[in-house]
Amino acid sequence: MGAVRACAAILTVALAASPAWSHESSSTAPAPQIDAFDPGRSGFLLTVDGDLVIEYEVFALFARPDQQISLSSDAPIRRRGGSSQAFQRQHDLRAPERPGHHQLEFETEDGETKTLNLLVLHRADADNVQGYHLGVWPSRLYRDNENYRAPEYFAEVTEDLRDVALSPHFTLGQFLCKQADDSTPHLIVSERLIIKLERVLEAANARGWRADTFTIMSGFRTPAYNASIGNGEFSRHIYGGAADVFIDADADGRMDDLNGDDRIDRADAAALYDLVESLSSQADFAPYLGGLGEYGATSWRPPFVHIDERGWRARWGR
Numbered sequence: 001m002g003a004v005r006a007c008a009a010i011l012t013v014a015l016a017a018s019p020a021w022s023h024e025s026s027s028t029a030p031a032p033q034i035d036a037f038d039p040g041r042s043g044f045l046l047t048v049d050g051d052l053v054i055e056y057e058v059f060a061l062f063a064r065p066d067q068q069i070s071l072s073s074d075a076p077i078r079r080r081g082g083s084s085q086a087f088q089r090q091h092d093l094r095a096p097e098r099p100g101h102h103q104l105e106f107e108t109e110d111g112e113t114k115t116l117n118l119l120v121l122h123r124a125d126a127d128n129v130q131g132y133h134l135g136v137w138p139s140r141l142y143r144d145n146e147n148y149r150a151p152e153y154f155a156e157v158t159e160d161l162r163d164v165a166l167s168p169h170f171t172l173g174q175f176l177c178k179q180a181d182d183s184t185p186h187l188i189v190s191e192r193l194i195i196k197l198e199r200v201l202e203a204a205n206a207r208g209w210r211a212d213t214f215t216i217m218s219g220f221r222t223p224a225y226n227a228s229i230g231n232g233e234f235s236r237h238i239y240g241g242a243a244d245v246f247i248d249a250d251a252d253g254r255m256d257d258l259n260g261d262d263r264i265d266r267a268d269a270a271a272l273y274d275l276v277e278s279l280s281s282q283a284d285f286a287p288y289l290g291g292l293g294e295y296g297a298t299s300w301r302p303p304f305v306h307i308d309e310r311g312w313r314a315r316w317g318r
């Protein structure tokens with residue numbers, strides 16, 4: 001399997017004043033050879049608690065201290081360094097009591113491997129977690145849906161944990177809230193959102209938009225920060241289930257010219273929107289249904305799309 005590609009977060013976007021930008025004429029020199037996109041799948045599937053199916057060679061799970069985790073595999077596997085050397089399809093684990101990053105590795109008899117980055121969480125205390133200000137979540141569930149239950153546990157993201165891989169192409173630090181705070185930041189991210197982003201990124205590369213990750217302009221937001229920017233009280237961002245993204249393969253802080261018209265504008269966000277929409281009709285994409293929004297550029301940010309995993313189809317921006 002190819003090496004894990006994890007790009008650092010681009011947390012600040014500096015852009016020109018105009019909402020549309022034009023490219024300089026391209027050089028006549030031959031384009032450099034670009035490696036093919038590697039989706040980073042392993043040779044076996046791992047199902048978590050009978051629900052979440054992990055096909056990637058590296059993936060992160062968020063767990064409460066002492067939480068029981070049931071893993072089942074479509075091939076006999078064993079945990080490297082575990083007490084049992086038997087290859088079996090079912091593994092029952094208990095998360096450590098100590099919050100933080102714990103790495104688990106599994107292997108098949110044929111040598112295929114999968115790494116789980118287990119992130120054991122800290123419990124929030126009122127409107128903060130370990131001094132990091134959170135604010136207050138809505139007291140009721142939106143549409144009586146459990147996806148909108150206020151989270152109680154959060155991952156501490158120290159400097160040395162920002163590059164922990166959530167999946168082959170996304171890291172923990174990419175999803176940090178932009179909230180100004182002197183305390184160590186904490187967050188929560190939906191594992192289902194990570195899989196959805198991986199699926200969309202793979203489809204984008206298949207479309208010819210070569211990128212090793214998305215720029216995540218906004219990932220997790222605390223309710224306090226979400227309110228400060230005037231966003232709705234039930235934003236999926238405060239539940240760790242949404243990401244505002246654009247493609248920026250050359251890391252210049254702005255959306256790439258996806259539609260090839262030598263401009264960077266809302267039409268490029270529309271192209272990415274249409275790609276996500278096309279995936280939504282596929283049967284195997286059903287577990288990742290959610291919201292999709294299209295946004296044009298402003299003087300301070302590029303065009304982008306909102307992607308979430310609320311569990312039902314929602315569309316806006318068209």
